[in-house]
Amino acid sequence: MLLDASLTGTDDPATTARELEERGYAGVWASEVAQDPFLVLHAAALGTSRVSVGSAIAVAFARSPMTLAYTGYDLQRYSRGRFVLGLGTQIQAHVERRFSMPWSAPAARMREYVGALRAIWASWTDGVPLRFRGEHYRHTLMTPMFTPARHEWGPPPVHLAAVGPLMTRLAGEVADGLLAHSFTTERYLRERTLPALQEGLATAGRTRAQVQVSLPGFVVTGRDDAERARAAAAVRGQIAFYGSTPAYRPVLELHGWGALGDELHALSTSRREDKWQAMADLVDDEVLGTFAVVAEPAGVGPALLSRFDGLVDRFSVYPGTGVPLDVLDPTVAALT
Structure with a gap:
């Protein structure tokens, strides 16, 4: 199992990525x-030589497949062959009201989106005429002036x-990888995600x-009680935030926590000034320990391997x- 890190929120992605590579x-x-993930990843790619650099995620439906095909290529x-194009759908409200883009059944649209990307890339790398006609996307024009030069690494x-x-x-049918959601558990991965x-x-x-299969998972650790308490509070808040979203309810239901x-x-839609803290307070130690690895620093690696080895690759x-x-x-050190 490989160990990755996040660049989200960094002000100097090239330096941060280089430090992570060195570690x-x-x-x-x-x-x-x-922030735009691709600007971050461009800087990270130029600042490193070994690590993979990937979007986890970029919102597919906010962009034309043609636009994203150029960016990914x-x-x-x-990055000299180290880029991974990780895509997600976002939810309807954000696609329509934040990005002002059309929404439809997400799985069907995503299937077509990936097909469009691959058709565009094939026209560049293999000289195949661009003749993609779908329900949502049509790409039928590609002239030499707008065709990128081939490079040895090909599409991502x-x-x-x-x-x-x-x-x-x-994902099992058409993708090269699955980005599991952070709001998951070992049991949900084993009983729901991997069978699907x-x-x-x-x-x-x-x-x-x-x-x-990649998983950005929750970890609670620290050098002392104060650091561990801060990490636990942050993770409880994030679990509560995701748990309030109906789309993620099946994860809770699997564990018998539908009432939670x-x-x-209900709290997330209330007008209470303290609603976010009240939500975090509902995440007890059992829920925290099910969603997050809670351990001393030396025990995190062994705990991750015990929980996820054989289920996820990264x-x-x-x-x-x-x-x-x-x-x-x-x-x-434990995972390399």
Whole structure:
């Protein structure tokens, strides 16, 4: 199992990525939250020579497949073959009201989106005429002036973010990787995610070895009680935030915590000034320990291997918990 890290929120991605590479991390990821992930990853690629650099995630439906095809192809060239194009759908409200883009059944649209990307790349790398005609996307014009020069690394691998069974099966059918959501558990991965992935693989006649599974998971650790308490508070808040979203309710229901999801959702839509703290307070130690690895620094690596080895191929610590990099050095050593 490889250990990755997040660049989300960094002001100097080239320096941060270089430090992570020197510390032994296998890859770095940038998310589309409050910054453009591709600008971050471009800087990270130029500042490193070994680590993979990937988007986890970029919002596919906010962009034309043609726009993203150019971006992905260029970043694969700039990174010398180390770029991973990780895509997600976002939710309807954000696609329509934040990005002002059309929304439709996400799994069907994403299937077509990946097909469009691959058709565009094939026209550049193999000289295949561009004749992609789908329900949502049509790409039928590519002239020499707008055709990028071929490069030795070719198009990037495409990874898809998934929580529910439809998107997970789709990843097994058409993607090179699956980006599991942070709001997951070992049991949900074993009983829901991987069986759905295997169904998609079987449909396409593929094997598990052809799809890399990545998980940005929660970790609570620290050098002393104060650091661990801060990390635990941050993770409780994030679990509460995700748990309040109806789309993620099946994860809670699997563990018999559907009522917790109802309470979190009700609080999230209330006018209480202290609602976010009240939500975090509902995440007790049992829930915390199910969603997060809670351990001393030296125990994080063994705990991750015990929980996820054989289930996921790559693990990265969810950003925003405030755990200093040096605290995770034993984890890097245990997973490399």
